[in-house]
Amino acid sequence: xxxxxxxxxxxxxxxxxxxxxxxxxxxxxxxxxxxxxxxxxxxxxxxxxxxxxxxxxxxxxxxxxxxxxxxxxxxxxxxxxxxxxxxxxxxxxxxxxxxxxxxxxxxxxxxxxxxx
Amino acid sequence: xxxxxxxxxxxxxxxxxxxxxxxxxxxxxxxxxxxxxxxxxxxxxxxxxxxxxxxxxxxxxxxxxxxxxxxxxxxxxxxxxxxxxxxxxxxxxxxxxxxxxxxxxxxxxxxxxxxxxxxxxxxxxxxxxxxxxxxxxxxxxxxxxxxxxxxxxxxxxxxxxxxxxxxxxxxxxxxxxxxxxxxxxxxxxxxxxxxxxxxxxxxxxxxxxxxxxxxxxxxxxxxxxxxxxxxxxxxxxxxxxxxxxxxxxxxxxxxxxxxxxxxxxxxxxxxxxxxxxxxxxxxxxxxxxxxxxxxxxxxxxxxxxxxxxxxxxxxxxxxxxxxxxxxxxxxxxxxxxxxxxxxxxxxxxxxxxxxxxxxxxxxxxxxxxxxxxxxxxxxxxxxxxxxxxxxxxxxxxxxxxxxxxxxxxxxxxxxxxxxxxxxxxxxxxxxxxxxxxxxxxxxxxxxxxxxxxxxxxxxxxxxxxxxxxxxxxxxxxxxxxxxxxxxxxxxxxxxxxxxxxxxxxxxxxxxxxxxxxxxxxxxxxxxxxxxxxxxxxxxxxxxxxxxxxxxxxxxxxxxxxxxxxxxxxxxxxxxxxxxxxxxxxxxxxxxxxxxxxxxxxxxxxxxxxxxxxxxxxxxxxxxxxxxxxxxxxxxxxxxxxxxxxxxxxxxxxxxxxxxxxxxxxxxxxxxxxxxxxxxxxxxxxxxxxxxxxxxxxxxxxxxxxxxxxxxxxxxxxxxxxxxxxxxxxxxxxxxxxxxxxxxxxxxxxxxxxxxxxxxxxxxxxxxxxxxxxxxxxxxxxxxxxxxxxxxxxxxxxxxxxxxxxxxxxxxxxxxxxxxxxxxxxxxxxxxxxxxxxxxxxxxxxxxxxxxxxxxxxxxxxxxxxxxxxxxxx
Numbered sequence: 005x006x007x008x009x010x011x012x013x014x015x016x017x018x019x020x021x022x023x024x025x026x027x028x029x030x031x032x033x034x035x036x037x038x039x040x041x042x043x044x045x046x047x048x049x050x051x052x053x054x055x056x057x058x059x060x061x062x063x064x065x066x067x068x069x070x071x072x073x074x075x076x077x078x079x080x081x082x083x084x085x086x087x088x089x090x091x092x093x094x095x096x097x098x099x100x101x102x103x104x105x106x107x108x109x110x111x112x113x114x115x116x117x118x119x120x
Numbered sequence: 121x122x123x124x125x126x127x128x129x130x131x132x133x134x135x136x137x138x139x140x141x142x143x144x145x146x147x148x149x150x151x152x153x154x155x156x157x158x159x160x161x162x163x164x165x166x167x168x169x170x171x172x173x174x175x176x177x178x179x180x181x182x183x184x185x186x187x188x189x190x191x192x193x194x195x196x197x198x199x200x201x202x203x204x205x206x207x208x209x210x211x212x213x214x215x216x217x218x219x220x221x222x223x224x225x226x227x228x229x230x231x232x233x234x235x236x237x238x239x240x241x242x243x244x245x246x247x248x249x250x251x252x253x254x255x256x257x258x259x260x261x262x263x264x265x266x267x268x269x270x271x272x273x274x275x276x277x278x279x280x281x282x283x284x285x286x287x288x289x290x291x292x293x294x295x296x297x298x299x300x301x302x303x304x305x306x307x308x309x310x311x312x313x314x315x316x317x318x319x320x321x322x323x324x325x326x327x328x329x330x331x332x333x334x335x336x337x338x339x340x341x342x343x344x345x346x347x348x349x350x351x352x353x354x355x356x357x358x359x360x361x362x363x364x365x366x367x368x369x370x371x372x373x374x375x376x377x378x379x380x381x382x383x384x385x386x387x388x389x390x391x392x393x394x395x396x397x398x399x400x401x402x403x404x405x406x407x408x409x410x411x412x413x414x415x416x417x418x419x420x421x422x423x424x425x426x427x428x429x430x431x432x433x434x435x436x437x438x439x440x441x442x443x444x445x446x447x448x449x450x451x452x453x454x455x456x457x458x459x460x461x462x463x464x465x466x467x468x469x470x471x472x473x474x475x476x477x478x479x480x481x482x483x484x485x486x487x488x489x490x491x492x493x494x495x496x497x498x499x500x501x502x503x504x505x506x507x508x509x510x511x512x513x514x515x516x517x518x519x520x521x522x523x524x525x526x527x528x529x530x531x532x533x534x535x536x537x538x539x540x541x542x543x544x545x546x547x548x549x550x551x552x553x554x555x556x557x558x559x560x561x562x563x564x565x566x567x568x569x570x571x572x573x574x575x576x577x578x579x580x581x582x583x584x585x586x587x588x589x590x591x592x593x594x595x596x597x598x599x600x601x602x603x604x605x606x607x608x609x610x611x612x613x614x615x616x617x618x619x620x621x622x623x624x625x626x627x628x629x630x631x632x633x634x635x636x637x638x639x640x641x642x643x644x645x646x647x648x649x650x651x652x653x654x655x656x657x658x659x660x661x662x663x664x665x666x667x668x669x670x671x672x673x674x675x676x677x678x679x680x681x682x683x684x685x686x687x688x689x690x691x692x693x694x695x696x697x698x699x700x701x702x703x704x705x706x707x708x709x710x711x712x713x714x715x716x717x718x719x720x721x722x723x724x725x726x727x728x729x730x731x732x733x734x735x736x737x738x739x740x741x742x743x744x745x746x747x748x749x750x751x752x753x754x755x756x757x758x759x760x761x762x763x764x765x766x767x768x769x770x771x772x773x774x775x776x777x778x779x780x781x782x783x784x785x786x787x788x789x790x791x792x793x794x795x796x797x798x799x800x801x802x803x804x805x806x807x808x809x810x811x812x813x814x815x816x817x818x819x820x821x822x823x824x825x826x827x828x829x830x831x832x833x834x835x836x837x838x839x840x841x842x843x844x845x846x847x848x849x850x851x852x853x854x855x856x857x858x859x860x861x862x863x864x865x866x867x868x869x870x871x872x873x874x875x876x877x878x879x880x881x882x883x884x885x886x887x888x889x890x891x892x893x894x895x896x897x898x899x900x901x902x903x904x905x906x907x908x909x910x911x912x913x914x915x916x917x918x919x920x921x922x923x924x925x926x927x928x929x930x931x932x933x934x935x936x937x938x939x940x941x942x943x944x945x946x947x948x949x950x951x952x953x954x955x956x957x958x959x960x961x962x963x964x965x966x967x968x969x970x971x972x973x974x975x976x977x978x979x980x981x982x983x984x985x986x987x988x989x990x991x992x993x
Contacts, residue, residue: 034139035146053143054171058179061131065183084139 217522220475222529302849618930654849739788
């Protein structure tokens with residue numbers, strides 16, 4: 005999917021945060037996660053689907069998410085579902101607060117508050 | 121839905137492929153649903169959106185690839201498992217390496233402390249010792265003139281500070297009535313303690329102006345003397361002690377263990393006036409300097425040479441030809457210590473080589489036995505590097521265990537060695553008291569451990585991983601022919617072990633024989649039933665008072681029960697002290713090289729020779745006739761060595777020698793005494809009557825009827841009754857004195873003997889291993905031989921012959937090394953030639969016997985094999 009003007013490349017490292025955030029609402033398989041990110045950002049954020057998988061496996065290896073093959077509702081085959089672990093929840097909180105700090109900092113640079 | 125906690129398992133390739141395929145399928149369904157396009161097109165879109173699926177799969181796999189740390193952990197687990205399966209190998213190799221590494225660590229700690237950091241307790245170690253010598257006049261002189269001290273202090277930029285010290289003996293009184301101690305101290309420039317940054321237990325160093333006359337009435341005590349004499353009382357500070365009758369205020373006590381430049385009892389300021397500082401001709405100071413930041417010893421040497429040239433041109437009469445040479449501070453300590461460390465280092469390097477070779481041998485045997493496993497694993501796709509890494513990790517485990525055990529051995533060995541360390545050695549090498557396995561030693565051990573691993577494991581690892589499967593399988597698992605190369609290699613390693621054993625064993629034998637020679641040897645004096653006591657009269661005692669003291673002491677001791685004979689002399693033989701004097705023979709030129717004749721100056725009373733059991737070979741002894749007051753002839757007795765050198769074909773009696781332009785007539789010749797011990801060569805000795813050449817310092821020798829040790833108190837009392845101001849220094853029996861002199865030689869012998877036992881054990885075990893392995897490999901061959909009519913004797917001699925052949929090759933190589941090592945030992949050997957053939961033959965015979973013994977067990981087993989049994993296997 006070629007990047008159009010309205011679409012923004014993902015910042016380094018934010019994909020992990022988005023995955024963790026997505027899984028906060030419940031277990032999901034890879035395709036579901038990709039679709040959720042795309043839909044909630046109204047297709048602004050481009051996630052090349054392939055890049056999702058190394059990230060998922062990295063998170064799993066770190067113990068932040070866990071995986072299991074299970075039958076999805078309305079399907080006959082088993083799909084690989086991921087879910088957030090307790091460590092993943094903590095990791096998400098850390099990343100969120102770091103993200104907010106970053107956004108605030110950048111915001112102050114881009115739109116300085118009028119001097120009082 | 122429960123998700124039990126678990127460590128994530130690495131997904132298989134199928135898992136990854138399936139996950140990606142699922143994604144593509146789901147996406148294609150979505151695309152198809154939303155755009156209602158053709159299903160073929162939908163799949164293509166899904167693939168496009170996904171990106172390169174093969175690449176993604178590879179990336180996912182990369183996520184799960186183990187890191188090097190995990191691989192190491194895996195290797196370690198594997199190594200421990202495989203070592204657990206062969207505990208005999210693990211144990212033998214570990215102990216062998218522990219012996220080698222332990223011995224090395226101990227010797228490293230010893231050398232590091234004694235030579236590397238001679239003053240570990242001093243914060244400042246960038247010190248140099250500056251000697252002043254003249255290549256022509258005095259090439260081995262050490263002491264420098266006050267003018268040299270002044271010149272270096274003012275001009276040298278490579279030395280940030282220069283100080284000096286001068287040893288002296290004095291009598292110290294706590295208060296007027298207490299018996300005096302004869303103590304040893306240093307006169308030092310007031311800056312010396314700051315120069316070496318010496319810490320103090322109490323008080324501090326000397327004031328800057330303590331070296332000016334009138335301000336010098338102060339003293340600093342050493343920690344040990346303060347503890348022994350003043351019971352470690354803090355009240356000693358600012359009290360006054362009498363040193364040689366001069367009151368001095370105690371301004372400080374050095375911190376524990378501070379001994380600079382050597383262990384002494386006290387320090388006083390070195391008085392320096394303009395006149396003294398301008399003295400170019402007398403050289404009596406030990407000069408010390410601190411290197412300026414960034415300056416090296418070589419820099420200081422270049423600058424000192426330049427300053428020496430300036431001094432020579434300024435005062436050519438006294439300084440021409442004399443050079444100041446800064447040397448590393450370690451040079452100040454006995455060269456003997458350097459020799460000692462060097463001998464230990466060579467011996468321990470050999471022990472380490474033997475240990476490595478032996479471990480390599482064990483490892484080779486083990487990998488030979490595992491060739492099938494290795495070849496199979498290689499054939500099943502195990503990469504060579506990975507297999508080699510397995511073996512190396514296994515080896516690393518063994519040497520780590522060996523190092524840990526070795527460090528324990530080393531700590532234990534150092535404790536044992538310091539138990540037998542003579543106190544006289546600690547005095548000359550202050551670092552000795554601090555020898556322990558410390559962080560630096562551990563770093564050394566770790567480096568050694570890695571080196572050792574590479575040394576002993578690389579060869580077997582390379583060999584094992586190179587073996588083709590066919591060679592192993594064709595050999596029916598017995599490796600009879602395929603492993604010929606391995607057997608040859610192991611035989612070569614055993615040869616190395618044997619030759620190392622020969623070298624260390626012969627060194628140990630030489631050192632032991634030498635030490636025994638020193639114990640059994642005759643130094644020329646009576647050792648039993650003699651008590652020796654250092655005495656000193658107060659400074660300023662006149663010649664006549666000293667003469668009077670000696671004659672009254674002589675008379676008093678004659679009446680002490682249990683005394684057979686008592687006499688005084690200047691310095692006791694074997695005490696490591698001597699008084700040099702320059703003399704000349706009228707009408708004779710000095711020595712060919714222009715240097716003056718020197719002799720040990722002994723000022724004795726009539727009974728000295730009798731008390732010490734020294735025979736008069738010709739002429740007469742010193743006796744009561746030889747007095748100063750009646751204008752009697754001044755007489756001297758000389759030793760046989762001096763007589764035979766100066767008057768080789770004549771009786772020296774009646775000849776004259778001149779000392780300080782006074783003529784002395786020789787009246788007799790005394791038997792030779794090894795004054796400096798049997799290990800030192802004889803030198804000229806002149807015995808004069810103490811009455812005619814009085815002195816305030818002397819050694820008293822008492823020949824006792826019974827145990828000399830029991831006479832300490834009666835004799836001290838007798839001395840005090842003659843003059844309570846006479847200070848008593850060291851009191852020892854001659855046996856104790858002799859033991860003190862010899863103990864360093866025993867120490868060397870004991871240490872090298874321990875090393876020798878280790879290497880011989882290693883060699884014998886190695887030989888046993890090779891022979892036993894050889895027998896097990898050749899069971900069929902031996903069986904065939906027996907079936908064809910070979911007797912048991914034939915088999916035994918066939919197998920043992922191989923062992924003897926290996927040992928003989930090792931012996932031949934080892935003898936060469938032994939002769940080379942012996943050359944280094946020559947400095948500490950007495951009464952044994954360095955390349956002593958008898959010792960070498962004995963050692964070789966011992967090792968060959970031991971190797972035959974080691975070979976006999978497998979031989980006997982080989983001979984018992986029933987041919988039918990072996991062949992049917």
